[in-house]
Amino acid sequence: MTEATEVFERKAGKIDATALGHWLDTHHAPGHGELPVLELLTGGSQNTLYLVQRGQHRMVLRMPGPRADTARLDGLLREIRLVRGLKGTDVPHAELVAADDSGAVLGKPFYVMAEIDGWSPMGGGWQAPFDTDLGARRDLAFELVTGAALLGRVDWRAQGLEGFGRPDGFHERQVDRWLNFLAAYQVRELPGLDVAADWLRRNRPIHYTPGIMHGDYQFANVMFAHGSPADLAAIVDWEMTTIGDPLLDLGWCLLGYDGEEPSSDGFYLDMSGMPSRSELLEHYEKISGLSTENIDYYLVLANFKLGIVLEKTYAASVTHPGKVDAEVAQAMGAMIPGLITTAADLARSLPDRG
The missing domain is CATH 3.90.1200.10 (Aminoglycoside phosphotransferase (APH), C-terminal lobe)
Structure with a gap:
């Protein structure tokens, strides 16, 4: 775990990797059965981004930051709806792996998408x-x-x-x-x-x-x-x-x-x-x-x-x-x-x- 991730987790609360792993399994995400390893990424100004690794498989998790208000939460729910709508189209994008609209798994809505090598x-x-x-x-x-x-x-x-x-x-x-x-x-x-x-x-x-x-x-x-x-x-x-x-x-x-x-x-x-x-x-x-x-x-x-x-x-x-x-x-x-x-x-x- 990087120092940046540790600092973030002290402020926002640690993501439950076990709960996330079980949830990923139920959604048939790559790396079935592997405990996710998370690393905080830079570049997300409106939301928080984590690299999620399960064995050789890499994905990105996107969720609102620790001080997100209702508008930010609603905005992420709109994003989830959009990326669901783009799935299977010819639009170049990070394709949706799975999403939790309810916030029940990690305390806030989030979604997991394919990592883009670019x-x-x-x-x-x-x-x-x-x-x-x-x-x-x-x-x-x-x-x-x-x-x-x-x-x-x-x-x-x-x-x-x-x-x-x-x-x-x-x-x-x-x-x-x-x-x-x-x-x-x-x-x-x-x-x-x-x-x-x-x-x-x-x-x-x-x-x-x-x-x-x-x-x-x-x-x-x-x-x-x-x-x-x-x-x-x-x-x-x-x-x-x-x-x-x-x-x-x-x-x-x-x-x-x-x-x-x-x-x-x-x-x-x-x-x-x-x-x-x-x-x-x-x-x-x-x-x-x-x-x-x-x-x-x-x-x-x-x-x-x-x-x-x-x-x-x-x-x-x-x-x-x-x-x-x-x-x-x-x-x-x-x-x-x-x-x-x-x-x-x-x-x-x-x-x-x-």
Whole structure:
């Protein structure tokens, strides 16, 4: 057991490995009869992650942290429902092994999923060979878009996800929902916010095809298989997933693009060598069957929404100094106005259908 695991267990209470092992056996999990060995993993900001080893078999357990409130518990139950719905689909994800909705086994709801052998760009940037081979790196963007397209085309009703979200009136709710979210913690003016909001209200799509929408779909929330060619191993972090407009996930894929090409300063990764926007749109349409002709609306909304979501972390660093890593807060503090300005500038440059 690692020192980090011991520290966590002193604060949160030790997981009963024997009870977990019996429960895994009843759900026919790999490693039947083996006592699980648990190791606390890093990287779970909203929930706690454990590596679960039973003999040669490795899985990952995800559960709310020790101070989780009712909203966090409800959020995990939504995740459980989602990963059940994704089981058997062609969406790259960590497939569900088993889940306990009741909390009876370990005191809180949790689920166990397959371990993904892969890497994230957030773990130090592009992994070799993508750090130097721009041709190989280019395919990472196509893989990212492939994941969004596969997710958006899932027959969510057939997968038991009826009622998982409220697709009716999705776009009518977006602007006011996120402005109300911002109002709860706003600590500074964000120039261009009203310009983007007004344009979005006037130019929202009249018709759209509802689908599963990740809600935070970007390089930060996917994992790739090691080595080349590029291969999307899993989409991760489903906290913001709902039934909405999957084209918004495509908009998030294109954050950091300055028109047809990625901007020279990137977004949070070096985007040199990436495909053009048109190439990615064509790729998405081919897989999803959805039209991207109104992509500019989704780009405005993506920049608007991400700026507001990130502002919550920045605001916490202002109102509760020390709660947020100072370096992270400084980086976000500089990035967020740029996102809102990009949304406003793009809105000003587009035809107004209102």
